[in-house]
Amino acid sequence: MSDTPNSQLSTLNSQLVPPGYKQTEVGVIPEDWSVFQLGALAEMSSGTTPARKLHERYHRNGSIAWVKTMDLTNADIPDTSDVKRLEETLDSSSDLFLEPGDVLVQRSNTSDLVGTTAIFEGPGGTYAYPDLMMRLRFKALVSAQWFWRYANSSNGRRYFVSVAAGSTGSMPKISGDKLRNMPLPLPPLPEQRAIAEALSDV
Secondary structure (H helix, E strand, O other): OOOOHHHHHHHHHOOOOOOOEEEEOOEEEEOOOEEEEHHHOEEEEEOOOOOHHHHHHEEOOOOEEEOOHHHHHOOEEOOOOOOEEEOOOOOOOOOOOOOOOOEEEEOEOOOOOOOOEEEEOOOOOOEEOOOOEEEEEEOOOOOHHHHHHHHOOHHHHHHHHHHOEOOOOOOOEOOHHHHHOOEEEEOOHHHHHHHHHHHHOO
């Protein structure tokens, strides 16, 4: 396909259907792309956070490093310059430990930050994540970089804001079901990787 990565993604906002493209629930996409619900493409799991009365267990010499909410404003996590640690024991096989390539989605924050997404690039089995984040482990046909690009695009941001709910004065929150139902346009895997790599150079 001769289209550039930027022009391919921009067609998602087009109301016209040029030759070689098709109309879908996420907009106009190339004919050889598909649209899947996110829950069909990834194993998804929420984290955990100690009760507020136990927050004194957070300290810098604990055994378990904890990903912080603010870490997700970076493309890659963790921020090793300011690590919060928890004095708690988790079994080495605990599902709360992150592995390289895991994707974290922020389920609750202000309207401009809810749904912020980042890729974990730290060492496996050393970092855990809080309950207001959802961890995604993608199946073989999906590039984590591709999802990260889409989730932080105008289309991805629009979806997160539209499904986030909260009472007046509270921070909006995305439910697990809403995240699982997120529609994701999916090119063939080699094209996902090529587009993500090309956009990383922009």
